[in-house]
Amino acid sequence: MKLDSKVPGGPIEGKWDRHRFELKLVNPANKRKFEIIVVGTGLAGASASATLAELGYNVKTFCIQDSPRRAHSIAAQGGINAAKNYPSDGDSVWRLFMDTVKGGDFRAREANVFRLAAVSNNIIDQAVAQGVPFARDYAGYLDNRSFGGAQVSRTFYARGQTGQQLLLGAYGSLMRQIKAGSVRLHPRAEMLDLVLVNNEAKGITVRDLVTGEVVSHAADAVCLATGGYSNVFCLSTNAAGSNVTATYRAYKKGAFFANPCFTQIHPTCIPVSGDHQSKLTLMSESLRNDGRVWVLKNKGDNRAPNDIPETERDYFLERKYPAFGNLAPRDISSRAAKEVCDEGRGVGPGGRGVYLDFSDAVKRLGEDKIRERYGNLFEMYEQITAENAYQRPMRIYPAPHYAMGGLWVDYNLESTIPGLFVLGEANFSDHGANRLGASALMQGLADGYFIISYTIADYLARTTPGTVTPDHAAFKKSQEEVTAVTKKLLSINGKRTVNEFHRELGRLMWENVGMARSEQGLKRALERIPAIRSEFWENVKVTGSGAELNQELEKAGRVADFLEFGELMAQDALHRNESCGGHFRVEYEMPDGEAKRDDENFCYVAAWEYRGAGKAPELHKEPLAFESVKLAVRSYK
Numbered sequence: 001m002k003l004d005s006k007v008p009g010g011p012i013e014g015k016w017d018r019h020r021f022e023l024k025l026v027n028p029a030n031k032r033k034f035e036i037i038v039v040g041t042g043l044a045g046a047s048a049s050a051t052l053a054e055l056g057y058n059v060k061t062f063c064i065q066d067s068p069r070r071a072h073s074i075a076a077q078g079g080i081n082a083a084k085n086y087p088s089d090g091d092s093v094w095r096l097f098m099d100t101v102k103g104g105d106f107r108a109r110e111a112n113v114f115r116l117a118a119v120s121n122n123i124i125d126q127a128v129a130q131g132v133p134f135a136r137d138y139a140g141y142l143d144n145r146s147f148g149g150a151q152v153s154r155t156f157y158a159r160g161q162t163g164q165q166l167l168l169g170a171y172g173s174l175m176r177q178i179k180a181g182s183v184r185l186h187p188r189a190e191m192l193d194l195v196l197v198n199n200e201a202k203g204i205t206v207r208d209l210v211t212g213e214v215v216s217h218a219a220d221a222v223c224l225a226t227g228g229y230s231n232v233f234c235l236s237t238n239a240a241g242s243n244v245t246a247t248y249r250a251y252k253k254g255a256f257f258a259n260p261c262f263t264q265i266h267p268t269c270i271p272v273s274g275d276h277q278s279k280l281t282l283m284s285e286s287l288r289n290d291g292r293v294w295v296l297k298n299k300g301d302n303r304a305p306n307d308i309p310e311t312e313r314d315y316f317l318e319r320k321y322p323a324f325g326n327l328a329p330r331d332i333s334s335r336a337a338k339e340v341c342d343e344g345r346g347v348g349p350g351g352r353g354v355y356l357d358f359s360d361a362v363k364r365l366g367e368d369k370i371r372e373r374y375g376n377l378f379e380m381y382e383q384i385t386a387e388n389a390y391q392r393p394m395r396i397y398p399a400p401h402y403a404m405g406g407l408w409v410d411y412n413l414e415s416t417i418p419g420l421f422v423l424g425e426a427n428f429s430d431h432g433a434n435r436l437g438a439s440a441l442m443q444g445l446a447d448g449y450f451i452i453s454y455t456i457a458d459y460l461a462r463t464t465p466g467t468v469t470p471d472h473a474a475f476k477k478s479q480e481e482v483t484a485v486t487k488k489l490l491s492i493n494g495k496r497t498v499n500e501f502h503r504e505l506g507r508l509m510w511e512n513v514g515m516a517r518s519e520q521g522l523k524r525a526l527e528r529i530p531a532i533r534s535e536f537w538e539n540v541k542v543t544g545s546g547a548e549l550n551q552e553l554e555k556a557g558r559v560a561d562f563l564e565f566g567e568l569m570a571q572d573a574l575h576r577n578e579s580c581g582g583h584f585r586v587e588y589e590m591p592d593g594e595a596k597r598d599d600e601n602f603c604y605v606a607a608w609e610y611r612g613a614g615k616a617p618e619l620h621k622e623p624l625a626f627e628s629v630k631l632a633v634r635s636y637k
Contacts, residue, residue: 003256003607003622006410007111012628016115019411020454024461031056033465036456037204037219039191039246041068043163043170043441044424045225047448050173053182055453060217061174062186062206064241068171072227072239073444076163077377078286079145079155080127080441082120087144091152093117100439101629103149103329104404104432105581105597107262109605110626111411112429119450120442124156126449130169133158135373145289145373147437149329149636155438160284160377166441170448186217190554191246192485193478194222194253194420201420202468205478207486209554212547214482216475218468221456224250225423225448228403230263232562232569233514234506236400237269237282243558244565247407247426255415256607256620258408258428260565261573264435264582265515266401267293267333270384270394271353275503280399281384283356284377285437288326290361290370291394293317293337295354299344305355305393316340316354324636331434331582332594332636334398338515339593341397348395355393362390398515402440404431404582405572408607408622412455413447416607419463421456423447428605433581486546489556494539498555501536505529505559505566513570518586522574526567533563568608568617575619578602599631 008019026034034057038049041063049061065071085091097117101108124142128134134156135143144153158165177183186206193205195216203218229244230236251257268283294313301308316336321328328336337354340346347353362370367390371378378389385395406428413421413429424444431439508528512521536559544550579588579595580602588596605622 001416001609001620003408003620004410005109005622006412007109008411012111012114013118015111016118023454023458026457026461028056030465032058034058034221034460035060035219035466036221036223037062037217038223038225039204040071040225040227040426041065041174042071042073042225042227042424043167043444044426044448045223046071046167046170046174047445048223048225048423048452049183050170050177051449051453052456053177053180054173057182059177059183060186060219061183062189062191062204064188064190064209066187068174068185069167071167072242073167073441074164075237075239075282076441077160077282077284078147079157079162079438080123080166080445081147081154081436081438082124082156082442083117083154084121084124085154086142087153089152091154093120095152096120096154098629099150100430100436101432101626102634103436104434105595105634106432106599106603106626106631107259107580107624108432109429109624110628114628115451116430116443116446119446122450123442123445126445127166127169130172132165132169135159145286146327147285148288148324148327148333149436150327151324155286157286160286160374163441166445170445191226192249192482192557194250194417195474195478196253196417197468197472197474199254200418203470203475205475205482207482210549212545212550214479214486216470216479218470218472218475220460220463220465221419221421223421223423223452223456224407224426225444226426228406228425229565230400230403232505232566233400233509234502235272235277235280235510237266237280240278243561245558245561247422248561248565250407250415250417250420252610253417254610255417255420256408256609257405257568258605258607259405259433259572260569260608261513261576261583262404262433262581263400264330264402264404265334265398267330267337267398268356268396269399269401270381271348271397273349281380282401283381283394283396284374285330287356287374287377287394290365290373291326291356291358292360293326293333293354293356295340295345295347297345305347305357314340314345321636328636329434330437331584334515335584337398353395353397356396357393358389359393400510400514402435404428404433404435408605412458413452414455414459419459421452423452433583485557486553489540489542489553489560490546492538492540492542494541496539497541498552498559501532501540502555502559502562505532505563508532509566509569513566513573516584516586517573519574522570525570526574529563529567529570536560536563571617572606572608576602576606595634597634603631
């Protein structure tokens with residue numbers, strides 16, 4: 001199958017406007033005839049559901065939580081990017097575009113990135129109109145702060161609660177449509193299968209997480225907005241319920257999975273404290289605006305941080321990357337932190353941490369100002385660590401965070417399965433090999449508010465509404481397959497818990513497919529994962545039944561998918577013989593330790609096609625052409 005990105009021709013600044021004009025439309029009276037399924041109620045899913053319903057479509061929205069307000073988007077803390085240039089410091093749509101392409105290490109589709117930058121300003125206007133309480137300066141204008149990978153202040157924020165506040169805005173719009181009857185919300189429902197009719201996406205099969213009932217829902221098109229897959233590492237900054245199931249099962253039905261090895265390690269997380277943890281806690285990257293990152297110059301110094309004089313501190317990001325300093329991009333900052341810890345200069349238990357110090361900022365601005373900017377983050381840190389970060393530096397360490405890989409989509413956000421659209425973190429399209437901070441919220445809302453409504457109409461205009469109902473044989477078959485897997489999991493009655501298998505897989509993935517990867521480690525992972533998976537299906541213990549609320553059963557299905565997906569991830573990392581962004585192969589690095597990209601051989605999107613159980617997936621390549629930004633060595637020095 002040849003991948004067709006459907007990127008329109010012509011100058012990049014006019015591609016989206018011209019494309020919107022060329023897309024087919026559905027007239028208002030006909031929109032009422034179409035049913036659209038949206039899976040996920042984070043920023044991408046909630047905004048898409050609200051927008052499509054506002055236009056007149058009938059929307060069915062599904063979320064695994066009891067309320068859309070609990071979607072993982074609430075965990076995004078630091079801000080959302082837009083090119084409004086309020087500080088007049090040189091920002092523009094073009095600069096945001098170029099920063100994003102460079103930040104992704106030239107592994108994103110150029111046209112998608114420019115569109116994202118172009119609609120960014122509209123997102124802020126939309127959110128303000130919804131009442132999102134962005135921070136404002138003394139005069140009442142919207143305030144901005146900086147994030148890694150940029151030399152301008154373009155990030156709009158609401159203290160350390162930006163994701164939550166933006167989600168409440170989208171949630172309000174969604175609930176308005178639910179009240180109007182345009183959206184039917186299905187909470188506590190987990191998608192377990194994608195249903196195809198004549199090779200087109202026409203519905204989903206879900207399990208009611210309260211009653212255990214397995215039911216199917218038909219529609220004219222399906223949108224997946226189910227987030228990322230970083231919980232393949234077990235411990236990550238993602239909510240414990242975040243998983244790969246929806247996208248992975250779509251992959252098994254024919255949707256290509258693109259760049260699965262592109263995962264982001266976030267540099268500012270609270271270090272691991274023990275095996276009792278189910279997740280890790282993110283400290284917003286925005287803290288690096290005022291916090292300075294440092295470690296000891298000498299190994300084995302156990303003095304309290306406030307007793308270490310300036311001459312004995314190594315502000316390693318400022319030393320290595322003077323042009324960007326503490327605001328170096330996430331992948332580079334994470335590897336730099338790992339490097340100094342591997343040298344034996346880390347801090348805290350086990351030496352797996354670096355300091356994030358606010359003493360200079362408190363002296364310069366006063367504690368009240370720092371509290372105004374980041375107060376809830378400091379409170380959260382103190383509740384978890386029992387340490388006051390106003391008085392002593394925070395301890396941070398890199399941790400799995402965001403998934404840049406995802407289902408392959410074309411310029412219309414449509415996957416390789418006709419009628420299946422993928423939004424937000426669940427697709428691969430905008431961030432390349434490394435996501436710049438404050439761009440996740442931007443992409444989710446751009447896809448949901450400003451892109452999908454145009455592109456899905458083009459597909460629907462070519463289809464006849466209501467041609468498939470849940471009575472179709474494909475839905476019955478799907479329900480039978482889902483029920484069979486549930487019965488199999490419950491029947492094993494082994495001796496090891498689901499969590500034990502998840503932790504074992506997570507450790508293997510972190511050690512071999514984590515921050516630094518090698519051919520030897522990746523082959524070790526590919527040898528070990530099938531063995532873990534085999535034992536899982538012979539020895540997992542899932543208590544309870546399928547006809548009730550059963551969180552062990554939920555976790556078992558998700559971990560079963562991780563045990564397959566982890567292998568795909570390692571295969572993708574092994575085939576890509578270069579280092580770029582979050583994918584760092586130790587065999588491919590520059591003399592100074594930076595990533596060594598291979599544009600001649602790997603300047604493409606790696607899209608993997610499922611070929612069946614026990615068979616190797618097939619690699620398809622989408623070449624990446626850079627017409628507006630020249631390929632260059634990525635440097636932040």
